[in-house]
Amino acid sequence: MxxxxxxxxxxxxxxxxxxxxxxxxRMQDRMDTLGVAFRPHVKTSKCDNVVRAQVDxxxxxxxxxxxxxxxxxxxxxxxxxxxxxxxxxHRLPLALALRRxxxxxxxxxxxxxxxxxxxxxxxxxxxxxxxxxxxxxxxHRSGLHPDSDxxxxxxxxxxxxxxxxxxxxxxxxSSYELNTAEALAALAEQERAGCVRAAERVRAAGIPCPVVxxxxxxxxxxxxxxxxxxxxxxxxxxxxxxxxxxxxxCAMDDIALSVLATVIGHQAEKGxxxxxAGWMAMSRDVGTSKQQRDYKYGQIRGIDGQAVDxxxxxxxxxxxxxxARASGADDDIVTRFPIGTRLRILPNHACATGAQFEHYQAxxxxxxxxxxxxxxxx
Amino acid sequence: MxxxxxxxxxxxxxxxxxxxxxxxxRMQDRMDTLGVAFRPHVKTSKCDNVVRAQVDxxxxxxxxxxxxxxxxxxxxxxxxxxxxxxxxxHRLPLALALRRxxxxxxxxxxxxxxxxxxxxxxxxxxxxxxxxxxxxxxxHRSGLHPDSDxxxxxxxxxxxxxxxxxxxxxxxxSSYELNTAEALAALAEQERAGCVRAAERVRAAGIPCPVVxxxxxxxxxxxxxxxxxxxxxxxxxxxxxxxxxxxxxCAMDDIALSVLATVIGHQAEKGxxxxxAGWMAMSRDVGTSKQQRDYKYGQIRGIDGQAVDxxxxxxxxxxxxxxARASGADDDIVTRFPIGTRLRILPNHACATGAQFEHYQAxxxxxxxxxxxxxxxx
Numbered sequence: 001m002x003x004x005x006x007x008x009x010x011x012x013x014x015x016x017x018x019x020x021x022x023x024x025x026r027m028q029d030r031m032d033t034l035g036v037a038f039r040p041h042v043k044t045s046k047c048d049n050v051v052r053a054q055v056d057x058x059x060x061x062x063x064x065x066x067x068x069x070x071x072x073x074x075x076x077x078x079x080x081x082x083x084x085x086x087x088x089x090h091r092l093p094l095a096l097a098l099r100r101x102x103x104x105x106x107x108x109x110x111x112x113x114x115x116x117x118x119x120x121x122x123x124x125x126x127x128x129x130x131x132x133x134x135x136x137x138x139x140h141r142s143g144l145h146p147d148s149d150x151x152x153x154x155x156x157x158x159x160x161x162x163x164x165x166x167x168x169x170x171x172x173x174s175s176y177e178l179n180t181a182e183a184l185a186a187l188a189e190q191e192r193a194g195c196v197r198a199a200e201r202v203r204a205a206g207i208p209c210p211v212v213x214x215x216x217x218x219x220x221x222x223x224x225x226x227x228x229x230x231x232x233x234x235x236x237x238x239x240x241x242x243x244x245x246x247x248x249x250c251a252m253d254d255i256a257l258s259v260l261a262t263v264i265g266h267q268a269e270k271g272x273x274x275x276x277a278g279w280m281a282m283s284r285d286v287g288t289s290k291q292q293r294d295y296k297y298g299q300i301r302g303i304d305g306q307a308v309d310x311x312x313x314x315x316x317x318x319x320x321x322x323x324a325r326a327s328g329a330d331d332d333i334v335t336r337f338p339i340g341t342r343l344r345i346l347p348n349h350a351c352a353t354g355a356q357f358e359h360y361q362a363x364x365x366x367x368x369x370x371x372x373x374x375x376x377x378x
Numbered sequence: 379m380x381x382x383x384x385x386x387x388x389x390x391x392x393x394x395x396x397x398x399x400x401x402x403x404r405m406q407d408r409m410d411t412l413g414v415a416f417r418p419h420v421k422t423s424k425c426d427n428v429v430r431a432q433v434d435x436x437x438x439x440x441x442x443x444x445x446x447x448x449x450x451x452x453x454x455x456x457x458x459x460x461x462x463x464x465x466x467x468h469r470l471p472l473a474l475a476l477r478r479x480x481x482x483x484x485x486x487x488x489x490x491x492x493x494x495x496x497x498x499x500x501x502x503x504x505x506x507x508x509x510x511x512x513x514x515x516x517x518h519r520s521g522l523h524p525d526s527d528x529x530x531x532x533x534x535x536x537x538x539x540x541x542x543x544x545x546x547x548x549x550x551x552s553s554y555e556l557n558t559a560e561a562l563a564a565l566a567e568q569e570r571a572g573c574v575r576a577a578e579r580v581r582a583a584g585i586p587c588p589v590v591x592x593x594x595x596x597x598x599x600x601x602x603x604x605x606x607x608x609x610x611x612x613x614x615x616x617x618x619x620x621x622x623x624x625x626x627x628c629a630m631d632d633i634a635l636s637v638l639a640t641v642i643g644h645q646a647e648k649g650x651x652x653x654x655a656g657w658m659a660m661s662r663d664v665g666t667s668k669q670q671r672d673y674k675y676g677q678i679r680g681i682d683g684q685a686v687d688x689x690x691x692x693x694x695x696x697x698x699x700x701x702a703r704a705s706g707a708d709d710d711i712v713t714r715f716p717i718g719t720r721l722r723i724l725p726n727h728a729c730a731t732g733a734q735f736e737h738y739q740a741x742x743x744x745x746x747x748x749x750x751x752x753x754x755x756x
Contacts, residue, residue: 009469044697065658085697086642088654088719091387110643113717142643142652173695178416250493252440264464265488266519274520276466280443284662284730314624317551318421318729319443319463320519339491340467351696352662353733357756376754378389 003361003369004262005303011281012050012260013357016305019256020238021053027237028057031089038062039082039213041235044351047360047374048076050238059367061104063233067094074103079350082106082213084169084233086134086142089117092325096125101206106166110143115154119161129246130166133160133202137194138172138187144329146198149288155202155209157240167230168193168210175218179248184222191219196228221249221326230288239350240301246291257354258301259345260361261321263337272322273337277345279316283352288328298345305344313345321345379740381747383638383720387660390638391735392722394683396408396598396743397433397634398616402677403588405437405615407599412604412610417441417460419613422729425738425752428616439482441611445472445755452481460484462547462611464512464520467495472561474503485546488521493532499537507530508544509536510589511580515572516565518552524576527541531588533580543580549611555594555750557626557670562600569597574606593736599627603696617728620677624669635732636679638739641715650700655723657694661730675699676723683722686706691723697724 061080137145215233261277315322347353439458513519593611639655725731
């Protein structure tokens with residue numbers, strides 16, 4: 001007998017396949033229309049089946065957040081890989097080993113110190129690393145200001161040091177803090193303009209700078225003009241989640257990842273049902289707590305995905321979750337969700353929730369499930 | 379050359395072995411003095427080496443939060459296992475299979491519905507499951523009130539249904555919300571008294587109830603009298619963490635788990651150093667945010683573990699963390715923590731942080747490291 005939502009062990013991370021495939025298709029179509037290459041960030045799924053679907057839909061290369069991701073996906077046959085975290089010198093031998101095995105690995109930097117380390121190591125190994133210079137377009141994390149002197153210094157250190165200045169890249173991660181179409185469109189334009197400006201300055205200094213890479217899921221879905229940009233990166237769009245719903249870039253019914261849980265008890269007088277999905281399953285991410293609508297540890301849905309509006313995972317211990325009505329104690333919780341009831345919980349942050357599991361269960365429209373492995377750690 | 383803190387890849391989960399072994403010894407000695415058996419909760423480490431040290435120190439059996447933990451530790455030679463999450467009917471065949479292979483697995487329940495499921499399944503399989511009835515002594519999660527009618531109903535359903543009412547158990551998890559010795563001692567006594575009261579009522583109904591099992595790390599370290607209790611359970615004491623430090627049950631120098639990270643960049647004008655440990659390494663647990671001192675995503679220490687007071691991991695993306703001075707931007711951050719600097723970050727919650735890694739690096743007093751595997755998922 002094939003596994004179904006009624007028979008598999010819980011907690012389980014369920015991918016609603018029609019939704020995930022629709023999310024992949026929509027993003028790729030959008031990028032095709034905007035005339036840019038699309039390079040999905042695979043840190044969200046860390047799953048070969050998902051990434052294969054992204055590539056099959058038209059992605060050109062992938063983005064990774066760890067060299068383990070690069071190793072795994074290179075082993076799975078993907079050669080064009082951007083490692084989008086500032087290169088630490090002690091990892092250069094690992095990056096070199098990947099390149100020597102045929103991986104077209106691009107690395108990034110945002111400082112003269114790091115650029116010198118890359119150039120020195122590369123020269124010593126006779127390896128011309130392709131490097132993107134990270135640009136800061138919204139002040140939320142890493143990167144050099146597009147108008148900074150250091151941007152040109154870094155480009156010169158790399159170029160004169162024999163490395164390939166492949167281009168510039170930025171990530172407007174502050175888009176997660178927005179929730180109006182106007183603000184998102186404005187940030188998308190700020191991201192585009194800042195990154196293009198940086199590329200133009202590098203080129204004006206006489207250094208080729210072909211790639212202009214931008215992106216985050218919210219800005220990718222909000223940009224209307226990507227003039228000067230050559231590629232876009234985004235990750236969480238493949239599953240979406242409650243944070244993205246609050247940002248305003250997906251409908252609740254676009255969310256393709258949920259955690260299947262079983263009711264194991266009640267505290268009737270408190271209106272609680274206890275389920276076997278706690279923070280180990282959901283992750284500790286409470287990203288909606290700072291947004292306009294707080295979903296606590298997740299939004300409750302029925303086993304078939306139908307809405308059970310108003311019920312949230314209001315609390316979580318390691319392997320226990322507390323389901324309750326947000327608007328006040330439900331006196332009928334024991335009959336509403338009897339012991340053994342299976343519920344699906346939409347997560348705040350798909351990247352964090354997925355990481356808690358060793359595999360996904362990919363749910364087809366006909367109700368069949370297929371285990372899709374994912375990897376973990378560094 | 380052996381791996382050292384200076385050479386291993388980052389992020390890495392470091393166990394300070396002398397501290398962990400001291401934590402294990404102290405807890406066991408305390409339980410020995412109080413005259414109770416100690417059954418450590420292995421959900422914290424999920425690591426055979428750590429659990430072996432707990433057993434070698436005198437633990438009698440272990441507590442688990444998933445049947446996967448039971449499977450793994452039974453395979454490693456531990457037979458006496460308490461699965462301390464309310465039994466779901468669909469998992470009874472897994473529990474049966476473990477028992478049939480020789481595992482002395484005890485399960486728990488806190489409802490008539492679940493007790494009937496256990497008894498019916500057990501009778502059908504000719505298996506007399508040993509069962510603890512879960513008791514609620516502090517209102518924070520699951521369990522039956524010690525004075526409830528349902529407590530006796532559950533005991534009767536199990537007993538008359540041919541199962542073994544092995545005893546009662548409780549977990550005063552609300553201890554994590556306290557921070558004075560007086561309040562902790564009072565909750566420990568409340569936990570003890572409630573659980574003993576439940577056992578006495580079951581015995582008065584003519585049903586043997588030999589085991590009285592209580593515990594949480596804070597109450598285990600605060601109880602002064604455990605009259606009537608037969609065993610104590612605790613988990614996080616083996617590593618401790620910043621939440622436990624705020625609760626007041628460990629010194630900062632008792633914290634045995636830290637995340638080793640490398641500085642990969644700066645935003646000098648903001649006073650930020652960027653490290654390669656984000657929320658994927660630390661987990662999203664910000665448990666100290668509701669306590670008297672908020673450590674954000676963690677307390678920064680030097681590579682040798684020495685204090686770097688006032689610097690916190692103030693922000694975290696998936697693979698990026700932001701190190702900054704809590705009291706205001708440090709103008710000298712670039713020279714204080716140059717690129718390549720290795721830092722160790724004390725976590726808010728050791729159970730959550732450990733779960734992000736595939737293995738620990740066990741650090742001996744002589745500086746050598748040994749990889750200790752841990753498992754993941756369900």
